[in-house]
Each structure stands twice: as C-alpha cells, then as structure tokens.
Amino acid sequence: MDVFVEIIPGTHARQLRVVEGNRETRFHALWLRERSPDAETLDPRTGQRLIEAAALPQDLALTGAACDGETVDLTFSDGHRARFPWRDLHPAPPAGAIHEHWDASLAIMPSADFSQALERDDALSEMLEGLERYGFVKVSGVPLTLDGMMPLVERLGPLRRTNWGGIADVKSIADAYDLTMTQRGLEPHTDNPYRDPIPGYIWLHCLSNADSGGDSTLTDGFMAAKRLRRDDPDAFDCLTRTSTRFRYVDDDAHLESEGPLIELDPRGKVIRVRYNNRTERIPPLPPEQLERYYAARRAFFALITAPELTLTPKLAPGEMLIMDNYRLLHGRTAFRLSQGVRHLRQGYVDRDTTASRRLTLRRQAGISLHSLEESA
Ligand SMILES: C[N+](C)(C)CCCC[C@H](N)C(=O)O
Numbered sequence: 001m002d003v004f005v006e007i008i009p010g011t012h013a014r015q016l017r018v019v020e021g022n023r024e025t026r027f028h029a030l031w032l033r034e035r036s037p038d039a040e041t042l043d044p045r046t047g048q049r050l051i052e053a054a055a056l057p058q059d060l061a062l063t064g065a066a067c068d069g070e071t072v073d074l075t076f077s078d079g080h081r082a083r084f085p086w087r088d089l090h091p092a093p094p095a096g097a098i099h100e101h102w103d104a105s106l107a108i109m110p111s112a113d114f115s116q117a118l119e120r121d122d123a124l125s126e127m128l129e130g131l132e133r134y135g136f137v138k139v140s141g142v143p144l145t146l147d148g149m150m151p152l153v154e155r156l157g158p159l160r161r162t163n164w165g166g167i168a169d170v171k172s173i174a175d176a177y178d179l180t181m182t183q184r185g186l187e188p189h190t191d192n193p194y195r196d197p198i199p200g201y202i203w204l205h206c207l208s209n210a211d212s213g214g215d216s217t218l219t220d221g222f223m224a225a226k227r228l229r230r231d232d233p234d235a236f237d238c239l240t241r242t243s244t245r246f247r248y249v250d251d252d253a254h255l256e257s258e259g260p261l262i263e264l265d266p267r268g269k270v271i272r273v274r275y276n277n278r279t280e281r282i283p284p285l286p287p288e289q290l291e292r293y294y295a296a297r298r299a300f301f302a303l304i305t306a307p308e309l310t311l312t313p314k315l316a317p318g319e320m321l322i323m324d325n326y327r328l329l330h331g332r333t334a335f336r337l338s339q340g341v342r343h344l345r346q347g348y349v350d351r352d353t354t355a356s357r358r359l360t361l362r363r364q365a366g367i368s369l370h371s372l373e374e375s376a
C-alpha cells in the first residue's frame with residue numbers, strides 16, 4: 001500500500017497531507033505542532049499540554065516532512081521537531097454512527113442482567129454500549145430493596161443528588177406535590193428540564209406495579225426530531241430556535257431553566273430534546289411567534305406519541321430502565337389501584353460519569369479510542 005506524507009503546495013507550508021492508498025487526511029501545521037508528542041509539549045504523565053497553544057506563531061509552517069511507514073517525522077519553522085506514530089495521524093475510518101435511531105419496530109430491546117453487570121466488566125461494558133447506542137437499556141434482576149439499584153450506580157460513579165434526595169420514590173400518595181405521585185398517565189417527557197444541568201440519565205427501578213395500567217412508554221426523541229426535520233422543516237426550525245422555559249416549585253424549591261425543545265450543536269446535529277408538558281412555561285413571546293411555536297410543538301407532540309414510534313414495556317418487580325434523558329422520552333399509562341401499591345424508585349446519574357465508565361471499560365478491553373477522539 002502506498003504510504004506517504006507531503007507538505008501541500010500553495011498553503012504557505014501550513015498544511016500536511018497524509019496518504020495511504022486512496023485515503024488521505026489533511027492536517028494544519030499548528031494542529032500538528034500543538035499536539036507534538038514530546039515531553040516539552042505534552043506532559044508525559046498526564047498527556048496535558050505544557051506549552052500555550054494560543055501563543056504559537058500564527059504563521060508557523062512546516063519545514064520538513066518524511067515518513068518511513070512507522071513514524072511521521074516533521075520539522076517546523078520554530079525549529080521544533082515532532083515524531084508522530086503513523087497510526088496517530090491515520091486513524092481507522094470511523095466505525096459508523098454510534099447512535100442507532102429506532103421506532104416501534106425495534107426487534108430486540110437492549111437489556112442487561114443486574115448481577116452480571118455488577119460482577120463482570122464485559123457485561124457492564126455491553127450494558128453501557130447498548131445504552132449509548134439506543135438511549136436506553138432494560139435491566140433485570142435488580143434486588144427488591146429500596147436502594148436496590150445502588151451497587152450498580154456505584155460501578156459508574158456518584159449518584160446525582162437533588163432537592164428530593166438521592167434515590168427517590170415514584171409512588172402515588174394522597175398529598176402529591178408532583179404529578180408523578182398521582183395515578184395519572186404521564187405524557188412522554190424528559191425529566192426535570194427545569195434543572196441546570198438537566199439530569200443526564202434516569203434510573204427507574206420497579207418494586208411493584210399496578211395490576212392494570214402503569215405501563216411504561218418509550219420514544220426515541222432523536223428519531224422523532226429526524227422525522228420532524230424531514231416532514232415539517234419549518235416546525236423543526238421553529239423548535240430549534242425558540243427557547244422555552246420550565247419551572248418546578250414546591251415548599252422548599254424554586255427551579256427554573258430554559259432551552260429549545262430540540263437542541264442542535266453548531267454543525268446542525270440534534271444533541272438534546274426537552275419535553276415536559278407539566279412544567280413548561282413558555283414566555284409571553286409575540287403572538288405571531290407563539291402561533292408558529294404552538295403549531296410546531298403540536299407536530300412534535302404528534303410524533304412523540306405516535307404508536308409507530310413508541311415502545312410500551314411494562315416493568316415487572318425487579319426490572320429497571322436506564323434512560324438517556326437528553327434523547328429519550330418516557331411516560332406511563334394511567335393506572336387505578338384497588339389494592340396494593342405501585343412503587344418505583346428513581347435516581348439520576350450524570351452524563352460525564354456514565355461516559356467515563358464506558359470509555360475506561362473500552363480502554364481496558366483494548367478497543368481504540370482514537371477515532372472517537374479525533375472525530376470529537
Ligand atoms: C417523585 N419525585 C418528586 C421524587 C420525582 C419526580 C420526577 C420528575 C418528573 N417526573 C419530571 O417530569 O421531571
């Protein structure tokens with residue numbers, strides 16, 4: 001296979017081309033200089049940068065480039081010499097989209113076994129990769145104790161505490177201070193968009209369910225957003241540009257936050273959905289804007305409640321859903337208790353905590369992080 005590097009002509013020697021067969025990657029001279037893998041540039045122990053990247057000369061250029069198939073040897077106009085392992089400048093092509101968007105036809109629900117994930121790193125890794133790919137995972141065999149989920153939470157890192165404490169009850173009670181504590185159905189929603197930051201992952205553990213009703217509903221918000229973008233681009237545009245507000249108030253707390261129902265990154269990729277009818281308080285925008293917003297929200301609501309996009313698992317005692325709260329909408333059907341009690345427990349875990357465990361498990365298993373890093 002033909003392998004070579006060259007300083008690209010006509011770029012003031014500020015770009016490098018790395019070629020292997022018919023695959024080529026281009027690099028900026030400053031990018032290469034600030035990542036030079038040597039002990040003056042990057043601290044050998046932490047990998048953190050020692051030089052100030054923003055203070056490098058803006059016109060820094062490459063003065064030499066060679067490759068022997070193993071190492072790329074570069075020199076720069078500031079006299080620096082950098083040697084990169086070839087594969088660091090030529091990562092394997094990205095392994096494809098890590099997110100798989102789904103609808104009601106999803107054949108196999110991502111699932112995990114509590115004690116296996118607790119005891120075996122490969123099972124925990126599989127659980128977290130499934131969670132990343134599909135936005136949720138159903139865990140079986142969770143102990144039927146109040147904090148039964150806790151040992152598995154602790155495999156990842158800290159539980160996020162809130163004004164409701166650590167792991168909290170979701171149970172109907174006479175004097176409900178939140179509508180989740182009634183026997184009402186709950187529309188598909190994301191949790192707590194009135195917090196900042198919004199909880200990353202929801203862990204919802206069933207201790208007992210109602211005989212009739214109380215089924216869970218799950219919708220892939222990224223799939224719904226994709227459909228909206230395709231079928232009603234004007235509505236999509238409106239929901240990505242209108243910042244709405246959410247509010248939760250009880251005797252001890254006043255929580256408020258705002259953001260769009262569909263949030264994009266600077267490249268236009270959907271990175272988060274928010275939806276919580278019970279607590280949304282859209283500001284009094286000019287009526288023309290609201291007119292458009294209400295039509296768009298209605299179109300989005302039709303999608304997140306569409307049976308062809310919705311899964312309806314019913315949690316049995318000892319089952320638990322872990323859900324990506326930036327992607328998934330969850331809800332439940334109404335129930336009526338003639339006897340017994342429907343008792344769920346819920347906890348939150350942050351996104352960085354969850355991602356960190358997934359990535360360290362990958363590293364342990366020797367799966368390259370390279371393409372992830374470079375595409376990030
Ligand atoms: C029952 N307790 C108050 C502890 C939790 C309430 C859960 C949060 C709510 N379902 C939401 O829509 O964000």
Ligand SMILES: O=C(O)CCC(=O)C(=O)O
Pocket residue numbers: 170180186191214215216330331332344346
């Ligand atoms: O009761 C349920 O099944 C779900 C509760 C819920 O959606 C919530 O607490 O956010």
